[in-house]
Amino acid sequence: MNQQFEQIIDRKNTRAAKWDLVKQLYGSEDVLPMWVADMDFQAPEAVTSALSKRAEHGIFGYTMTDKEINKAVTDWLSYKHEWEIHNSWLLYSPGVITTLHMAIQTLTEKGDKVMIQTPVYPPFYQIVNIHERQLVKNQLQLVDGKYEIDFEDMENQFKKGVKAFILCNPHNPVGRVWTRTELEKMISLCLKYNVYILADEIHADLVYEPNKHIPIASLNDAVLQQSVTCMSPTKTFNLAGLQVSYAVIPNKEIRKSMEERFHMQGIHGLNTMGIVALEAAYNEGKQWLTNLSEQLKVNLDYVTSSLEQRDDISVIKPEGTYLVWLDFRALNLSQDELRKFLQEKAKIGLNDGITFGDEGTGFMRINIATPLELVKEGIQRLIAALDERKKEEE
Missing domain, CATH: 3.90.1150.10 (Aspartate Aminotransferase, domain 1)
Incomplete structure (x- = not known):
């Protein structure tokens, strides 16, 4: 050890x-x-050293993300998940839940149906309910000690007009890392019924072999246009208090609309130390x-x-x-x-x-x-x- x-x-x-x-x-x-x-x-140690060095500078004014930060993220996704993305797809946020709130407000209207897979991370319920959307449950099934997706129920619910689906992968709390086959079935149904995929993949880097995390948006060019993938170094490197995350949003119009939504809420950037920690963690962790x-x-x-x-x-x-x-x-x-x-x-x-x-x-x-x-x-x-x-x- x-x-x-x-x-x-x-x-x-x-x-x-x-x-x-x-x-x-x-x-x-x-x-x-x-x-x-x-x-x-x-x-x-690379993170704590980088934070100490930045603290010694002593000035903590407005801080921006730049091409070096973008590169740290894109290199990490390539290294860890074999996902090649464009810098332009990135939108930074204080947290994954913040991004999901913005996505729900941007892509759905009051009264729209939003699906979650239960049991699931408690803020998912709040995200749906607080914005006056209809909560739709796709209950996971515990079979021989392992949770499975009820795809028949998922499609039946989609037929009734679900607008967005919040995916948790790896799943919190049941610990599933959805397989390629399972992800492809989800994609097929979401494309068939024109359902947005809002993927919380914050635990993506913490997977036990032989399991492998696959970003859902990496599997299909078509789903790129109706997905928002939320990721962060915070769970991976124990940085939650520094509030730093990012979303991968290939669809230019969705990305622009979400950026405007962030600005409407007075969120214009990341905190200085969060940026420093992200770069050090991804480059040296x-x-x-x-x-x-x-x-x-x-x-x-x-x-x-x-x-x-x-x-x-x-x-x-x-x-x-x-x-x-x-x-x-x-x-x-x-x-x-x-x-x-x-x-x-x-x-x-x-x-x-x-x-x-x-x-x-x-x-x-x-x-x-x-x-x-x-x-x-x-x-x-x-x-x-x-x-x-x-x-x-x-």
Whole structure:
């Protein structure tokens, strides 16, 4: 293991949402937080050095993106995903969710139907509802421990007039990395029914072999014209607080309309440090990411091997992301009872499955992007609480 990923760094009192909201969210300071999707690992040394150097300059005026930043992005997409894009296709944004808000406002009207695949990242619901669009669910099907897409339902919903489809790939929280075949089926239906594809691919760089992330827009020239692909270095390199992302929008008219929408909301550029971090991460972070991927695989193997023989919990093994979807339905607890059990008995703070939609009832999401020692502590707390519960029922 790489020493950098073994070090336990105290994040308390740094305004870290994961650690400094523990008592507020879970009712006690002794709960181990394993929830929000950031990492307990330091960013690459190349990033921290670049940020320090920029800080030493001491002037933080308005900052622009330029051809060097564009090149960092296009080179990364070529290197990591074999996707060759044009510089002109890029539109920068503070965050993927910000971009999705703008896309919904740009490409749909009030009352239009927007599809999501549930259970899914909670802001997707907000994006649809807050702009007064109709939420359409394409519920994922759990088959033999793996989620699948109900394509028959997808087409039936498309026939009823869906205007846009928000794709999550790799999927949060179920961890699927959609295959070429699955992506091509989605594309075929979206082209047939003229549905815009809004792809959240923020976890694209975090995939376990032999799985491979394929940007959906890279598969078909026709779909380029009705897609917005949202990506970012923030999940990959633990830079979420720096708020930097970009969208790949080949359609010139869509790109222009979305840029105008950003300006209408007073969003005119990225923050200085976010730009610096993006460039350093993409240009110099390859080896760090390789090491991180190895560590995440070790952590995931520990979680799965520790829990796989149990009859009171099931692990939905992810193909990508550092988020693991845990199935507690065998406990026959209500969601409130499950939440209370984890907080008060296991003393671990997880993401409540119900926040990902009704389809998350009986589930919880755990974040394993933390030193293995803390992963072990969290899983052992969980096992001890489950064992104690069994004894009490005997």
